[in-house]
Amino acid sequence: MAQYHQFDALVVGAGGAGLMAALYASKSVNTAVISKLYPTRSHTGAAQGGISAALGNMEPDKWEWHAYDTVKGGDFLSDQDAVDILCKEAVEAVIDLEHMGLPFDRTADGKISQRRFGGHSNNETKQPVQRACHAADRTGHMILQTLYQQCIKNNVRFFDEFQMIDMIVIDGTCRGVVAVELKTGEIHVFHAKAVMLATGGFGKMWKISSNAHSLTGDGPSVALRCGLPLQDMEFYQFHPTGIYKMGILLSEAARGEGAIFINDKGERFMERYAPTMKDLASRDVCSRSIYKEVRAGNGIGGKDYVYLDFRPERINKYFEADGNPRRVDAEYIEKRLPDIIEFVRVYMGIDPITEPVPIQPTAHYAMGGIPTDLDARVLLDENGAIVHGLYAAGEAACVSVHGANRLGTNSLVDLIVFGRRGGKKMAEFAKQTEFLPISQEVHKPAEAMLNGIRNNDGKEHPGQIRKELQLHMDEHVGVFRTKQGLEAALEEIRGLKERYKRIHIDDKGVQWNTDLMEAWELGCLLDLAEVTAISALARQESRGGHYREDFPDRDDKNFLKHTNVWSDNHMSYKPVRMGRYQPTERKY
Amino acid sequence: MKVHFKIKRFNPEKDKKSYWGEYDVEAEESDRVLDALQTVKWEIDGTLNFRRSCAHGICGSDAMRINGRNSLACKLLIRDAVQGGKIVVEPILGLPVIKDLIVDMEPFFAHYRAVMPYLINDTEPGERERLQSPEERARFDDSTKCILCACCTTSCPSFWVRGDYVGPAAIVQAHRFIFDSRDQGAAKRLDVLGEPEGVWRCRTVFNCSEVCPRDIQVTQAIGEVKAALITGRID
Numbered sequence: 001m002a003q004y005h006q007f008d009a010l011v012v013g014a015g016g017a018g019l020m021a022a023l024y025a026s027k028s029v030n031t032a033v034i035s036k037l038y039p040t041r042s043h044t045g046a047a048q049g050g051i052s053a054a055l056g057n058m059e060p061d062k063w064e065w066h067a068y069d070t071v072k073g074g075d076f077l078s079d080q081d082a083v084d085i086l087c088k089e090a091v092e093a094v095i096d097l098e099h100m101g102l103p104f105d106r107t108a109d110g111k112i113s114q115r116r117f118g119g120h121s122n123n124e125t126k127q128p129v130q131r132a133c134h135a136a137d138r139t140g141h142m143i144l145q146t147l148y149q150q151c152i153k154n155n156v157r158f159f160d161e162f163q164m165i166d167m168i169v170i171d172g173t174c175r176g177v178v179a180v181e182l183k184t185g186e187i188h189v190f191h192a193k194a195v196m197l198a199t200g201g202f203g204k205m206w207k208i209s210s211n212a213h214s215l216t217g218d219g220p221s222v223a224l225r226c227g228l229p230l231q232d233m234e235f236y237q238f239h240p241t242g243i244y245k246m247g248i249l250l251s252e253a254a255r256g257e258g259a260i261f262i263n264d265k266g267e268r269f270m271e272r273y274a275p276t277m278k279d280l281a282s283r284d285v286c287s288r289s290i291y292k293e294v295r296a297g298n299g300i301g302g303k304d305y306v307y308l309d310f311r312p313e314r315i316n317k318y319f320e321a322d323g324n325p326r327r328v329d330a331e332y333i334e335k336r337l338p339d340i341i342e343f344v345r346v347y348m349g350i351d352p353i354t355e356p357v358p359i360q361p362t363a364h365y366a367m368g369g370i371p372t373d374l375d376a377r378v379l380l381d382e383n384g385a386i387v388h389g390l391y392a393a394g395e396a397a398c399v400s401v402h403g404a405n406r407l408g409t410n411s412l413v414d415l416i417v418f419g420r421r422g423g424k425k426m427a428e429f430a431k432q433t434e435f436l437p438i439s440q441e442v443h444k445p446a447e448a449m450l451n452g453i454r455n456n457d458g459k460e461h462p463g464q465i466r467k468e469l470q471l472h473m474d475e476h477v478g479v480f481r482t483k484q485g486l487e488a489a490l491e492e493i494r495g496l497k498e499r500y501k502r503i504h505i506d507d508k509g510v511q512w513n514t515d516l517m518e519a520w521e522l523g524c525l526l527d528l529a530e531v532t533a534i535s536a537l538a539r540q541e542s543r544g545g546h547y548r549e550d551f552p553d554r555d556d557k558n559f560l561k562h563t564n565v566w567s568d569n570h571m572s573y574k575p576v577r578m579g580r581y582q583p584t585e586r587k588y
Numbered sequence: 589m590k591v592h593f594k595i596k597r598f599n600p601e602k603d604k605k606s607y608w609g610e611y612d613v614e615a616e617e618s619d620r621v622l623d624a625l626q627t628v629k630w631e632i633d634g635t636l637n638f639r640r641s642c643a644h645g646i647c648g649s650d651a652m653r654i655n656g657r658n659s660l661a662c663k664l665l666i667r668d669a670v671q672g673g674k675i676v677v678e679p680i681l682g683l684p685v686i687k688d689l690i691v692d693m694e695p696f697f698a699h700y701r702a703v704m705p706y707l708i709n710d711t712e713p714g715e716r717e718r719l720q721s722p723e724e725r726a727r728f729d730d731s732t733k734c735i736l737c738a739c740c741t742t743s744c745p746s747f748w749v750r751g752d753y754v755g756p757a758a759i760v761q762a763h764r765f766i767f768d769s770r771d772q773g774a775a776k777r778l779d780v781l782g783e784p785e786g787v788w789r790c791r792t793v794f795n796c797s798e799v800c801p802r803d804i805q806v807t808q809a810i811g812e813v814k815a816a817l818i819t820g821r822i823d
């Protein structure tokens with residue numbers, strides 16, 4: 001017997017997107033949140049640099065400039081009506097967070113402090129603009145804490161350490177989810193009028209990754225298994241500055257404060273690739289430039305990494321060269337970037353104030369995901385039909401505001417803006433609808449699937465399959481892609497999926513069985529890896545985060561469109577919603 | 589290098605008592621203790637259970653007692669942890685063990701909720717941000733860093749003795765709001781912390797400050813709350 005619960009609105013995931021949605025839904029309907037992690041453990045807490053909004057606290061800024069930067073950053077694949085909402089509502093959303101108590105850093109006159117970030121510019125002067133609102137380099141931590149605090153204040157109901165393993169979708173309507181209570185191993189059915197998937201990203205497909213162990217794409221994968229499409233899966237962002245070999249992120253805020261990339265010859269090589277924005281060019285451009293340097297033999301000691309240099313005297317030297325009057329000292333850098341400086345000290349054993357830091361691109365952010373409309377309602381197909389009662393927001397979703405490449409700070413904006421819109425819409429919907437029936441047996445397939453994994457006595461080891469998956473993805477579905485590479489990866493992934501059917505796990509128990517849940521999560525990663533490779537193979541052009549060496553140019557004639565892919569591997573495309581901005585060549 | 593791990597194991601479905609699991613792991617000196625635990629789990633014994641997520645000291649999932657001292661397994665490197673080729677890992681103390689290194693965190697979060705860990709200010713904030721000077725903001729900066737990992741609370745002898753003590757983590761959370769110039773709930777929180785289960789249980793043993801993986805001056809924060817209770821002033 002499964003335990004049964006009923007809520008008007010059910011949010012799956014307690015990161016920034018889920019908590020924002022829950023907060024707004026709970027204002028008027030009976031709302032619960034289930035999360036496989038304690039809410040404050042969500043990876044939103046790892047976000048470092050900032051959340052952008054054209055507050056204009058430091059210098060003139062306009063939300064329209066933010067919108068243009070977002071569209072350009074996304075290599076013109078973003079839906080421009082969604083981008084307008086993102087950038088316009090960002091201003092109000094950031095103020096909303098401040099009113100909830102978020103401890104932003106302050107300017108001398110007491111306003112929210114802002115700093116520069118990659119790809120954000122004054123559209124008139126083309127120079128970097130200070131738009132990223134921040135709390136040291138712990139902005140995500142503060143957002144997550146603040147939203148959780150507000151949820152406690154508003155008595156939002158939490159089911160902590162409950163993991164969704166299936167969704168109840170019948171006749172195009174979502175009626176709830178099936179989850180495991182990790183502590184007891186019991187199955188629970190959550191019957192709901194409105195469900196939101198806010199389960200975050202899936203960066204654990206790759207080995208070198210900034211993502212948490214828990215980011216295994218459960219939401220998108222369950223959606224796929226329920227017959228829903230995923231959008232733009234070929235667009236995955238590799239952030240240029242991961243700690244060498246570990247992938248731990250060093251925020252772009254470092255470069256926002258003046259840090260630069262240096263190759264083995266001591267050159268500031270970004271000058272050659274992005275003459276205007278230089279080290280603050282968009283992430284896809286920086287990551288490719290790093291690997292171009294490495295291929296040209298300019299990696300440090302001929303190896304596969306370069307330096308990120310935040311020594312104050314070097315920063316000042318380049319400020320001077322750029323005609324920028326700012327100057328920094330060690331104390332300032334320590335105060336603005338305390339966490340990432342500590343990461344370097346702890347994990348690399350070097351001091352970034354006196355030594356340059358070895359970095360390499362790291363798998364970071366999913367631009368693609370569960371397609372939604374402007375109110376976070378999940379789309380059933382490429383024609384805009386919706387799945388009634390189902391919503392998605394945050395990194396798991398694809399609105400699409402980030403297009404082919406997300407600008408730094410825009411994910412946090414996305415969580416807050418579309419989390420809030422989704423939460424409001426869920427409440428509105430729940431108030432005008434009844435609970436639709438579900439059968440008493442509705443949890444049986446999920447239960448059987450889990451028991452199947454638990455009792456399987458094959459020879460294959462999930463740890464080994466995970467390792468091989470990550471290696472293939474790093475090698476062939478990374479910053480540079482080719483037809484041969486992607487085909488090889490696809491074959492490997494399909495081979496791994498076959499082997500996955502014959503796994504065995506050690507822990508046959510019921511309570512807190514992480515062996516079991518990790519094996520289930522591996523299944524999610526395998527499904528998502530497959531559709532990522534398929535989507536990437538089909539897109540014969542280069543755009544934003546998707547770079548095909550065999551098709552190095554953007555091809556607006558054939559590919560200015562979003563990919564939808566289904567679990568049976570069929571694909572379709574739909575047009576990008578254009579607006580004020582027509583595609584132009586992207587220069588930084 | 590080869591490292592010998594002694595890990596305290598307990599499976600509620602099988603074991604009456606905990607026992608030591610022993611594992612030899614091949615690890616780099618610069619690996620995290622968490623990496624080695626993952627190696628045990630993924631390559632030697634899949635039945636080992638522990639919580640983890642971010643793997644870089646941000647989410648607060650993997651507080652454990654490593655060689656007798658509370659740490660985040662992901663923030664402690666093998667070279668700093670290993671003693672005579674050995675690393676001993678146990679669950680944090682003072683909270684009921686559920687399975688292996690996983691303890692029941694509910695009592696910890698109940699204490700957290702008890703101090704009203706949210707901004708209390710019922711005035712109309714207006715259209716723009718509430719203003720706060722950099723100095724006012726700096727006043728509570730240290731306590732905003734808390735990730736609720738429970739390293740501090742579960743290293744505190746007063747908490748071991750009486751689990752109804754709210755504990756250092758909850759006091760740090762209260763401090764974060766009491767000293768925020770925008771907050772108006774200080775009196776209510778001080779009422780809670782002035783109770784017998786509140787700050788006076790603190791005997792300034794300093795364990796909390798020593799183990800905090802975020803380097804929060806926990807004992808100092810507790811001291812400031814005590815001072816506010818005694819003087820009735822917040823400054």
Ligand SMILES: Cc1cc2nc3c(=O)[nH]c(=O)nc-3n(C[C@H](O)[C@H](O)[C@H](O)COP(=O)(O)OP(=O)(O)OC[C@H]3O[C@@H](n4cnc5c(N)ncnc54)[C@H](O)[C@@H]3O)c2cc1C
Pocket residue numbers: 012013014015016017018034035036037038039042043044045046047048049050051139140162163164165198199200201210211212218219249251364365393394395396408409410411412413415
């Ligand atoms: C190191 C780092 C730094 C970053 N810095 C920035 C930045 O400065 N600015 C910016 O804009 N963006 C930044 N990003 C990106 C941004 O932080 C993330 O994209 C964003 O936080 C994702 O939020 P989310 O709410 O979608 O998901 P998450 O915060 O990842 O939360 C996912 C939630 O879903 C739950 N969950 C998952 N699966 C299940 C399941 N099966 N059942 C139940 N619950 C489940 C988890 O428990 C968790 O609560 C950064 C990312 C990283 C990794």
Ligand code: FES
Pocket residue numbers: 639640641642643644645646647648649650660661662663
């Ligand atoms: S795993 Fe997140 S703090 Fe260690």
